[in-house]
Amino acid sequence: MSAGECGAMSTGSFGNAKAGKVPDLSWFRRRQLRALAVVAAVVLVAEGASLVGDFSFGYALGSVPAALAWMLQNFCPTPSSLGQLGIIATQVVSTVFDSIAATMLAALLGIVLAVLGCSSVGVENGIVRGVIRIFANIFRNVPMIAWALLLLLSFKQNEFTGFLALFLATFGQITRFFLDTLDEIPCGPIEALRSCGASFWQIVFQAGLPLAVAELMSWTLYMVETNIREATLVGLLTGTGIGFAFNLYYASFRYDCAGLVILVTIVLVLVVEAISNAARRSMI
Amino acid sequence: MPQNAQPLLQVSDLTKSYEGKRGAREQHHALSGVDFACGEGELVAVIGPSGAGKSTFLRCINRLIEPTEGSVVFNGRDITHLRRNKLRGVRAQIAMIFQNYNLVYRLTAIQNVLHGRLGYKGAVAGSLGLYSEAEKLRAFELLDEVGLGEFAYRRADQLSGGQKQRVGIARALIQDPRIILCDEPIASLDPKSSRAVMEHLRRVTRQHGITCIVNLHQVDMALEFSDRIVGLRAGAKVFEGAPAELTPQMIAVIYGDGEEGFISVPVSGPQAGATPASVGMASAVPSGALR
Amino acid sequence: MDTFELTPATAGAIERSHAGHIRLVSRRGRNYSVVLTLGILCLLTVVTFVRMDFGTVDLGRALAQTWSDFCAMMFQPALDPPLGAAHFSWAKVAESTLVTIAVTVLCTIISAIISFFLALAASENLSNPLVSNAVKGFVAIIRAIPTILWVLVFTVAIGLGSEAAVLGISFHSIAYLTKSYSESIEEIDADVIEALSASGASFWQIVFQAICPATITKLLSWTFIRFEINFANAVAVGAFAGAGGIGFQLYQAGNYYYNLHEVGVIVYVCLAVSFALEFISVRLRRRYIIDSDN
Numbered sequence: 001m002s003a004g005e006c007g008a009m010s011t012g013s014f015g016n017a018k019a020g021k022v023p024d025l026s027w028f029r030r031r032q033l034r035a036l037a038v039v040a041a042v043v044l045v046a047e048g049a050s051l052v053g054d055f056s057f058g059y060a061l062g063s064v065p066a067a068l069a070w071m072l073q074n075f076c077p078t079p080s081s082l083g084q085l086g087i088i089a090t091q092v093v094s095t096v097f098d099s100i101a102a103t104m105l106a107a108l109l110g111i112v113l114a115v116l117g118c119s120s121v122g123v124e125n126g127i128v129r130g131v132i133r134i135f136a137n138i139f140r141n142v143p144m145i146a147w148a149l150l151l152l153l154s155f156k157q158n159e160f161t162g163f164l165a166l167f168l169a170t171f172g173q174i175t176r177f178f179l180d181t182l183d184e185i186p187c188g189p190i191e192a193l194r195s196c197g198a199s200f201w202q203i204v205f206q207a208g209l210p211l212a213v214a215e216l217m218s219w220t221l222y223m224v225e226t227n228i229r230e231a232t233l234v235g236l237l238t239g240t241g242i243g244f245a246f247n248l249y250y251a252s253f254r255y256d257c258a259g260l261v262i263l264v265t266i267v268l269v270l271v272v273e274a275i276s277n278a279a280r281r282s283m284i
Numbered sequence: 285m286p287q288n289a290q291p292l293l294q295v296s297d298l299t300k301s302y303e304g305k306r307g308a309r310e311q312h313h314a315l316s317g318v319d320f321a322c323g324e325g326e327l328v329a330v331i332g333p334s335g336a337g338k339s340t341f342l343r344c345i346n347r348l349i350e351p352t353e354g355s356v357v358f359n360g361r362d363i364t365h366l367r368r369n370k371l372r373g374v375r376a377q378i379a380m381i382f383q384n385y386n387l388v389y390r391l392t393a394i395q396n397v398l399h400g401r402l403g404y405k406g407a408v409a410g411s412l413g414l415y416s417e418a419e420k421l422r423a424f425e426l427l428d429e430v431g432l433g434e435f436a437y438r439r440a441d442q443l444s445g446g447q448k449q450r451v452g453i454a455r456a457l458i459q460d461p462r463i464i465l466c467d468e469p470i471a472s473l474d475p476k477s478s479r480a481v482m483e484h485l486r487r488v489t490r491q492h493g494i495t496c497i498v499n500l501h502q503v504d505m506a507l508e509f510s511d512r513i514v515g516l517r518a519g520a521k522v523f524e525g526a527p528a529e530l531t532p533q534m535i536a537v538i539y540g541d542g543e544e545g546f547i548s549v550p551v552s553g554p555q556a557g558a559t560p561a562s563v564g565m566a567s568a569v570p571s572g573a574l575r
Numbered sequence: 576m577d578t579f580e581l582t583p584a585t586a587g588a589i590e591r592s593h594a595g596h597i598r599l600v601s602r603r604g605r606n607y608s609v610v611l612t613l614g615i616l617c618l619l620t621v622v623t624f625v626r627m628d629f630g631t632v633d634l635g636r637a638l639a640q641t642w643s644d645f646c647a648m649m650f651q652p653a654l655d656p657p658l659g660a661a662h663f664s665w666a667k668v669a670e671s672t673l674v675t676i677a678v679t680v681l682c683t684i685i686s687a688i689i690s691f692f693l694a695l696a697a698s699e700n701l702s703n704p705l706v707s708n709a710v711k712g713f714v715a716i717i718r719a720i721p722t723i724l725w726v727l728v729f730t731v732a733i734g735l736g737s738e739a740a741v742l743g744i745s746f747h748s749i750a751y752l753t754k755s756y757s758e759s760i761e762e763i764d765a766d767v768i769e770a771l772s773a774s775g776a777s778f779w780q781i782v783f784q785a786i787c788p789a790t791i792t793k794l795l796s797w798t799f800i801r802f803e804i805n806f807a808n809a810v811a812v813g814a815f816a817g818a819g820g821i822g823f824q825l826y827q828a829g830n831y832y833y834n835l836h837e838v839g840v841i842v843y844v845c846l847a848v849s850f851a852l853e854f855i856s857v858r859l860r861r862r863y864i865i866d867s868d869n
Contacts, residue, residue: 046684053677053737060738067732067742075728101623104616141849143810145822146842149829150648154640158630163623188386192452195346196459197375197403198410205411206399210390213609220616229721233811236723237830240628243723250727262724269719282608395599413599420597421579424589433585437601 075259095241099227102166114178121208139172148237162238177219185211221276291321298354314340315519325493329510337519338499342465376403379456383468385448389441397423400458426454446477466498652839675820679806686748694756718750726812759793799856
């Protein structure tokens with residue numbers, strides 16, 4: 001729907017600019033009309049959504065500058081909040097570790113399922129492939145909060161619970177990414193190996209994985225980055241990691257320390273991104 | 285070449301049909317009732333317009349495509365209904381060369397050549413890429429033979445098209461095959477490389493006594509290099525005979541009235557190593573996630 | 576297969592390992608980065624488990640408990656007694672789902688519009704290097720902050736309500752879309768832009784005549800992907816921002832009423848919406864891609 005907005009811009013101006021030169025006006029008029037319709041539809045949808053969601057555009061847009069100013073003022077770390085750096089660092093480190101471990105475990109399970117379920121090197125049985133796909137899609141779309149709540153009931157509040165929730169949420173996602181990656185590898189080399197008389201696992205290890213390895217690793221690193229952010233949400237519920245540290249200060253109105261948590265998170269994510277980008281570049 | 289009482293390859297009444305899009309509609313025949321036989325050390329060219337079923341024909345022989353009807357007898361053995369391991373054993377003796385080379389672009393030339401041995405190896409050794417020293421030396425020897433000895437450690441995507449195809453030939457030869465099926469081996473190559481590849485294939489048949497069945501787009505190449513020519517049109521065999529018997533009238537029959545067959549247009553197909561590496565996607569979601 | 580004739584050049588090219596085996600990959604040309612990256616990640620995983628706080632619960636029993644809870648959630652979803660406890664009516668669930676979808680739509684529309692203009696400024700082939708780098712750096716920082724923190728910060732800044740949720744989700748969404756949009760725009764052939772600017776086209780003419788037509792399908796694809804992510808985010812923040820929505824009920828059912836059958840119903844509602852969104856986006860994308868051809 002928001003996409004329609006972009007479409008409107010392109011088609012609309014397209015019509016305007018060329019209308020003068022080209023004799024066949026009806027085509028452009030149709031395009032213009034359609035563009036107008038798309039804009040109207042987007043406005044209507046937005047209006048409807050704000051009505052349903054009890055959302056006021058005026059209030060939201062109007063309050064942004066003041067809110068940002070307020071944030072900069074209150075969430076700015078003070079020298080006294082630096083004293084909390086030790087606690088924050090510990091939690092940040094545990095978040096990074098948990099994100100990596102959850103991703104790796106999910107990747108291990110995901111690659112096995114993806115290899116079996118993909119259309120390029122996967123098993124011949126279409127039903128098995130279909131079941132794997134549906135399984136991955138269901139896991140991917142179960143809200144992360146649901147996983148966290150489910151685990152909290154039996155594992156209680158601790159780091160392991162956070163890790164498990166992260167793992168379950170990552171598993172569906174990464175399996176899906178791996179499936180898509182393996183689906184798209186060129187089928188030629190696989191056909192070539194099949195024609196040599198290579199067996200299923202030989203094809204997987206000698207063609208499937210070598211052809212996809214750079215992208216598979218790229219997705220794994222992407223999931224590590226994403227998980228560091230997602231871990232914050234999980235941590236709010238399970239009382240671990242960055243989420244716990246933020247909530248600790250946020251709930252007790254020590255916004256300067258909460259701001260410090262945000263600052264540390266920014267640095268952490270940027271550093272992890274830089275490292276994994278460097279790793280990606282060297283893998284091509 | 286004189287044919288033995290028992291030809292090396294005997295294809296009878298080979299038919300491949302696909303269901304129409306709307307199920308009930310009439311079936312589409314990619315191949316209908318093709319009979320074919322060839323002996324040892326022959327170089328047979330299969331010509332015909334695009335969509336005539338040349339590729340399907342080759343792939344039915346080693347059962348990359350399952351024929352709907354008919355039989356394939358290889359070396360006195362009916363292979364039409366072989367399952368798994370027995371099929372693997374037969375495929376190991378029937379090599380294949382492709383238009384797009386089909387090398388695993390991330391691996392080195394020598395690793396790609398050794399893939400030809402996979403049909404003879406156990407699951408674990410093959411999966412891990414553990415080959416015997418003799419196999420490795422043989423691979424080097426074959427790369428030498430196709431003039432790529434010094435390129436053995438190059439990654440496949442760093443080779444030119446002609447070089448890739450020669451690696452493909454070495455991969456086929458290391459199988460110690462009885463037959464090599466060549467699917468448009470020169471369609472993506474420039475004239476010079478094309479000639480080199482065809483000459484390699486001819487040498488293979490002459491020196492090693494290996495049969496080559498070559499799908500070709502270029503009639504001039506077929507006339508020059510083959511011992512026998514088979515013409516396919518709309519899935520049916522419309523010509524079979526020595527190059528000398530292929531008259532212009534016959535070519536017109538095979539290709540319809542167009543004379544596209546005479547023009548050796550190097551079709552630039554997608555290259556095996558052309559898959560773009562994913563640098564730019566950083567932490568964004570690449571198009572793979574769209575589907 | 577016992578005697579091998581190699582030319583001296585080839586024989587000289589063969590590399591052998593210390594044990595005398597022939598190498599299949601040259602020592603110099605070898606790319607260790609995949610192995611190295613995997614090794615480091617595995618090592619860190621092991622370290623994680625060693626230093627992990629496993630809590631005080633009996634893991635085996637907890638696992639069994641989780642499995643039975645999981646079964647209750649996935650195989651016996653119910654709102655009404657005997658399994659459910661009638662904390663929520665179906666009408667209430669439907670209404671909250673609509674609210675969450677509305678929040679998602681608003682976030683996506685707002686962030687798509689803003690991101691489009693930011694992406695124009697961030698694209699190297701349209702903008703000058705200084706502006707481009709400034710926007711990209713700014714966006715990278717915004718992106719580094721988790722959505723939930725944005726939402727929490729906005730709830731204290733402008734108060735509880737859907738505005739805080741929408742603004743919080745939008746911030747991260749804008750950063751994400753700006754990056755993706757600008758990458759798509761940067762893929763455009765430089766010649767196209769050059770040709771237009773040589774013929775005297777203004778900046779906006781270039782944008783609407785070259786950039787939009789060439790990138791529209793990609794921009795749409797990114798937007799739809801983000802739409803799905805935004806829905807997941809809207810569910811997640813529903814519990815915290817006081818914006819209501821299905822996320823809040825999920826949180827209540829799981830964290831106050833401890834009723835997994837009710838959680839199950841809400842999970843299935845989320846699944847249904849996600850699958851519907853994916854279905855619609857595939858259909859729309861197909862239509863738009865066909866559309867852009869004519």
